[in-house]
Amino acid sequence: MAEYKGIKGFKVQYLDQDPVPAVAGWSSGGTMNTARYYFAGAGIQTSALAAGGIDGVSQVSATEEYNGATWASNPTGLNTARFYFTGCGTQTAGLAFGGYDGGTPGLTGATEEYDGSTWASNPTGLNTARQELAGAGTQTAGLAFGGTPPNTGATEEYNGSTWTTVPPGLNTARNGLAGCGIQTAALAFGGNDPNPGFLSSTEEYNGSTWASNPTGLNTARRLFGGAGIQTSALAFGGTTPPVTDSTEEYDGSTWTTVSSLSTAREGVGGAGANNTSALAFGGVTTVASAATEEYTQYGEPNTFENIGQVWYNGTTKALKFTDETFSSSWATGGNLGTARRLLAGAGTQTEALAFGGLEPPTTRLANTEEYDGTSWSPSNNMNTARATLAGAGTQTAGLSVGGQIPPSASTGATEEYDGTSWTNSNDLNTARRYLSAAGIQTAGLAMGGSVSGLPSNATEEYDGNSWTTSGNLNTGRYGSGAAGTQTAGLVFTGETNVGLQNATEEYNGSTWTSVNPVNTARVTLGASGTQTAALGFGGDTLPGAAATGATEQYDGTSWATSPASLSTARFQLAGAGTQSLALGFGGQTPTITGATEEFTITGTKNIKTVTVS
Numbered sequence: 001m002a003e004y005k006g007i008k009g010f011k012v013q014y015l016d017q018d019p020v021p022a023v024a025g026w027s028s029g030g031t032m033n034t035a036r037y038y039f040a041g042a043g044i045q046t047s048a049l050a051a052g053g054i055d056g057v058s059q060v061s062a063t064e065e066y067n068g069a070t071w072a073s074n075p076t077g078l079n080t081a082r083f084y085f086t087g088c089g090t091q092t093a094g095l096a097f098g099g100y101d102g103g104t105p106g107l108t109g110a111t112e113e114y115d116g117s118t119w120a121s122n123p124t125g126l127n128t129a130r131q132e133l134a135g136a137g138t139q140t141a142g143l144a145f146g147g148t149p150p151n152t153g154a155t156e157e158y159n160g161s162t163w164t165t166v167p168p169g170l171n172t173a174r175n176g177l178a179g180c181g182i183q184t185a186a187l188a189f190g191g192n193d194p195n196p197g198f199l200s201s202t203e204e205y206n207g208s209t210w211a212s213n214p215t216g217l218n219t220a221r222r223l224f225g226g227a228g229i230q231t232s233a234l235a236f237g238g239t240t241p242p243v244t245d246s247t248e249e250y251d252g253s254t255w256t257t258v259s260s261l262s263t264a265r266e267g268v269g270g271a272g273a274n275n276t277s278a279l280a281f282g283g284v285t286t287v288a289s290a291a292t293e294e295y296t297q298y299g300e301p302n303t304f305e306n307i308g309q310v311w312y313n314g315t316t317k318a319l320k321f322t323d324e325t326f327s328s329s330w331a332t333g334g335n336l337g338t339a340r341r342l343l344a345g346a347g348t349q350t351e352a353l354a355f356g357g358l359e360p361p362t363t364r365l366a367n368t369e370e371y372d373g374t375s376w377s378p379s380n381n382m383n384t385a386r387a388t389l390a391g392a393g394t395q396t397a398g399l400s401v402g403g404q405i406p407p408s409a410s411t412g413a414t415e416e417y418d419g420t421s422w423t424n425s426n427d428l429n430t431a432r433r434y435l436s437a438a439g440i441q442t443a444g445l446a447m448g449g450s451v452s453g454l455p456s457n458a459t460e461e462y463d464g465n466s467w468t469t470s471g472n473l474n475t476g477r478y479g480s481g482a483a484g485t486q487t488a489g490l491v492f493t494g495e496t497n498v499g500l501q502n503a504t505e506e507y508n509g510s511t512w513t514s515v516n517p518v519n520t521a522r523v524t525l526g527a528s529g530t531q532t533a534a535l536g537f538g539g540d541t542l543p544g545a546a547a548t549g550a551t552e553q554y555d556g557t558s559w560a561t562s563p564a565s566l567s568t569a570r571f572q573l574a575g576a577g578t579q580s581l582a583l584g585f586g587g588q589t590p591t592i593t594g595a596t597e598e599f600t601i602t603g604t605k606n607i608k609t610v611t612v613s
Contacts, residue, residue, distance in 0.1 A: 024297030037267030040087030134179030178226030227272030336594030344391030345574030390437035481527030526575030532556030
């Protein structure tokens with residue numbers, strides 16, 4: 001009888017506990033009882049404290065304790081309800097100080113101590129009343145620094161009864177910053193200085209003075225969460241603007257971007273012992289949040305999760321395995337500077353290129369824009385203004401091909417982009433509009449299109465200098481989607497004189513082969529990916545301007561409709577990126593739009609138990 005190892009290539013393991021994720025990340029925790037933001041947090045991941053804040057209407061005094069799974073409300077809240085304040089210490093020995101209480105003058109230096117059941121006010125508050133400050137330390141050795149107004153770097157030490165100012169304070173005065181550590185080894189990072197603005201700078205405190213670290217956060221931000229100690233810290237959430245889910249780890253010298261929060265938010269509370277175990281809770285996007293997320297980074301001697309592994313858990317006496325499920329979604333990105341349709345695109349989701357197109361009512365464009373994963377910025381124009389063109393390549397090595405020039409002639413014009421400017425190259429052998437393209441700048445592929453009002457089956461290969469005619473498409477068409485490379489191309493959908501096509505064809509470097517069709521026939525759609533992992537999205541399903549947001553995925557054999565559709569249904573748009581990280585931009589809804597959307601496929605590992613019935 002065959003053994004499992006002989007079939008799968010590995011043995012069934014015997015483990016005392018289930019495998020853990022190999023990559024650090026956030027997972028959902030218990031929901032807070034009071035949704036809130038701009039509040040104080042303290043403690044560690046399995047024993048945290050939340051107090052005060054604002055619930056979207058007014059400041060609150062509510063206090064909650066987290067046990068690693070659920071939040072429990074304490075009927076005894078803060079004596080001074082407030083927000084924009086901070087805290088430090090533990091769940092059973094917490095400290096809250098500063099903030100804004102909504103009164104006159106509003107700013108407060110009020111200090112309160114928590115003993116695990118009640119808050120006691122200390123008649124001696126901060127020497128400098130302030131809001132949007134940061135804190136570190138313990139209940140008997142606390143530290144307060146930064147804040148506003150006015151913007152300050154003031155630093156004060158707490159000895160369990162009184163606050164003492166320690167000049168000269170932070171090197172960079174700021175507000176909305178985060179802090180962590182202890183009184184003699186604290187960390188201050190991020191925040192806002194009205195001039196120059198949002199900060200990434202980091203400073204370390206040694207018990208008497210602050211020293212600036214020349215290596216700051218990768219993402220400048222304010223009103224975010226922080227946790228850990230001076231040599232092992234975590235920064236998460238905040239506003240950049242806009243509100244961000246970005247998370248970074250600090251190792252005592254540099255910040256490294258790691259897995260993002262599931263829910264982007266500012267005004268989020270933080271707790272945690274170090275950068276391997278932290279808690280994010282509350283905050284606000286557009287409304288107050290009660291969401292809690294736990295950050296965990298596992299290390300040896302744990303066994304890490306791998307897709308397909310099988311093991312017997314000796315503790316629970318269960319046979320288990322790991323598989324993976326996938327989810328997909330479209331998210332809004334930054335709008336094009338120039339709204340347009342019938343444009344072309346190239347590049348990746350975080351380094352994309354948009355060029356050409358049509359602007360109302362009939363203006364052909366030469367405009368070029370570059371996308372950095374957040375926003376579009378203008379670059380130098382193409383030499384030939386045109387619409388219904390095709391694009392290929394990358395943001396620093398792009399290719400524009402064919403199209404329609406004023407007033408209505410087809411062109412075979414080819415241009416190369418070097419990341420700054422466009423240079424004319426040799427024309428296509430067959431001038432055409434509504435064509436498709438794939439590949440890179442030195443190995444491009446152009447196929448289909450419209451020639452004298454008729455669908456074309458012409459295919460041409462580009463070597464970085466000139467075009468050579470290759471094998472024809474089996475179905476001549478225009479307005480198709482395309483993906484892949486010069487030797488492994490893909491073309492799908494489009495229109496002929498008899499109507500829409502759902503036909504798909506694969507190219508092997510010389511000939512086209514018909515394969516399984518798409519599910520939704522359409523024209524002038526967006527596309528991305530490769531011959532074995534392609535994405536088609538949007539388009540016109542006709543008759544008339546019937547915009548769709550439908551998205552389909554190709555696995556090299558067949559097409560599957562994605563549960564995620566474009567938020568803005570449209571046609572005559574452009575696409576870039578891969579199947580799992582795609583970008584759609586521009587088009588017509590039927591109004592012309594500059595809307596940009598980002599498509600993401602996320603895989604989630606799941607541990608499942610084998611049951612016998």
